[in-house]
Structure formats: structure tokens, C-alpha cells
Amino acid sequence: MHGNIPVVILCGGMGTRLREETEFKPKPMVHIGNRPILWHIMKTYSSYGFNDFILCLGYKGEVIKEYFLNYEILNSDFTIELGNGKNVRLHSCHNEKEWRVTLADTGESALKGARLKRIQKYVTSDLFMVTYGDGLSNVNIGELLNFHIGHGKVATVTGVNPTSRFGELKLKGDRVAKFVEKEEFGKTFVSGGFFVFSRELFDYLKDDDGCDFEVGPMEDLAAAGQLMVYKHKGFWACMDTARDVEYLNRLWDDHRAPWKTW
Numbered sequence: 001m002h003g004n005i006p007v008v009i010l011c012g013g014m015g016t017r018l019r020e021e022t023e024f025k026p027k028p029m030v031h032i033g034n035r036p037i038l039w040h041i042m043k044t045y046s047s048y049g050f051n052d053f054i055l056c057l058g059y060k061g062e063v064i065k066e067y068f069l070n071y072e073i074l075n076s077d078f079t080i081e082l083g084n085g086k087n088v089r090l091h092s093c094h095n096e097k098e099w100r101v102t103l104a105d106t107g108e109s110a111l112k113g114a115r116l117k118r119i120q121k122y123v124t125s126d127l128f129m130v131t132y133g134d135g136l137s138n139v140n141i142g143e144l145l146n147f148h149i150g151h152g153k154v155a156t157v158t159g160v161n162p163t164s165r166f167g168e169l170k171l172k173g174d175r176v177a178k179f180v181e182k183e184e185f186g187k188t189f190v191s192g193g194f195f196v197f198s199r200e201l202f203d204y205l206k207d208d209d210g211c212d213f214e215v216g217p218m219e220d221l222a223a224a225g226q227l228m229v230y231k232h233k234g235f236w237a238c239m240d241t242a243r244d245v246e247y248l249n250r251l252w253d254d255h256r257a258p259w260k261t262w
Contacts, residue, residue: 004125005052005145007045011038011133012058012106012115018242026060028133029067030245033252036067037239038133040259042099047262048141050129051098054122056106056115065103071096095262113204113211120202131193136248136259137236139194147230148196154226155218156196159189160236189229192236200226235259 011028018027028038042053057064067074075094081087102122106115116130127148129141139158148156191214204217211217221227235258239245251257 005050006054006102006123006125006128007042007050007052008054008056008116008119008123008128008130009038009041009133010112010115010130011055011064012061012108012110012112013133014059018240018245022059024060025063026058026133027239029060029063030239032136032239032245032248032257037136037248038064040136041131041133042096043262044137044259045129045141046096046099050141052100054102054104054119055133056112056119057103058106058108058110058115061103061105068101068103107209110209111211112213113217114207114209116213117202117205117207117211120205123199123202126199128197128199130195130197132238134239135193135236136239137192137194137232138234138258138261139192139230139232139236141194144194144230144232145196148228151228153228154198154200154224155221156228156230157218158192158194159229159231160192161189161233189231192232192238194230194232 009028011026013027014022018030022030028041029036031037032040038055045051045053055064071094072078072090072092073088075096077091077093079089079091102119104119104122106118110118127145129145137158137160144156144158201217201221204220205211205213218227237244237248237259239248248257252260
């Protein structure tokens, strides 16, 4: 149903605030449970029928290439005839058989706008989706797409409420008047990724390492009245620090991961 609408994932950043994790691998390959966060993002889209992915690679992109090149072996049981390395029989144990993954080297130091411009040749549909390689959410992708189609503008950004992962204390002086264990949402929305675009987006981008995405193109789209927001009040989290990694792993290990829609 959605086979002609690709999902572009920005995977090129260095993740400097996660240096202990990203010294030897790109940020999207940092694990949540026993899989990279990139896999979790892709599984979310796939659960809504979107299985055509374009990955914008940069810093240590070869790690992501090797992961998908060896995906069948890494995620399946197999029988190998020793002495004849080409004779490998897979006993597939994974559910990603319909995934089509294009891995595009978009430059070591390019900003996000340049990365998107450089994958234009792989986008053959009128619509495509974009998200970051470090954000997880339980946003309803089908409703997001319908919202975008309904308003007819060039761009849709998913607006999210930044929330605390810790219990919040409502105080009266030194007394705790209320302990809020669950996340409560404020009135302010911020960009949470999970974009939908028409092909006109590429007219706002340049094939230049210095072409940013949020600064410049997105501002221009807003000024032209071509940027709409899909308000998501459910779960959203960005993996930006070691504490974020611990938090997301704890949710996953405790079987409380809200982004697990599959």
C-alpha cells in the first residue's frame, strides 16, 4: 500500500555527546536492547507498511553498510558447509523480509540539508518521509501521512511535547504536594522529526556541505506558509546522552517501550 513512499533516515551525525558509544560506531548504531536504535526506528515505520528506506550515511557509515550487508547472517540461523564458504543455507528467523534499504554515502561532514539533497535521485515518488536516526516515538505514521495529504502543503513536522523521564515533584515550600510519576505534557511543541514532504522540498536544498535543514530550508518553508505541524501528545524520546541510552534500555528491558508498535 505504501511501497512507493520511502522513509529517509538521517544517519550521518557524529553524536559527540555520546562519545563513549560513538567513538567506534555512528550514533544510529547505539543499541537499545540487542538491536541498534536505527532498527527500532525502521521497525516503527515498517509496522505501518513502510518498508522502503533510504539511509543518509556520513560518520562511520561503513558500520551501517556492514550491518545491513550481513543482516541475513546476523539475524538468522544458518548452516554452512566448512571448506566451501559459498555454500550457506539460511534458516531465516527475522521478520524484515520486505525491507528495501538504500545506503547512500552523503559525506563525512555534510549538514542535514545537503544529505537530503544528495539522496534526491533515490526518491521517485511525489511524497517521502524523513526522520532522525536517534528519535523514538509511538506517533501514528498512518494518521501523520493522512494529515499531510489533507492540508496539501510542502512539509509536515511532527510536534512533540518535551517531557521528563523522572518523577516530577510538585512542591509547596519544602513539602511535596504531589509526586507525578507519569509524564505530563506542557503547552509547548518542539520538532520531533517524523516529517512528511512533497518533492518540492528539494527546491529548498543545495548540494553543498554547508546546507543545513532546520536553519534555512525549514524557516523558508514556514515563511512561505508551506510548513504544517502534526501535534503528537504521545511518547517521544531523543537519544542524546548516556543517560538517554540508559533510560531507553530500561524501558525496553522492562517491556514498557511505548515505541514498540510491532
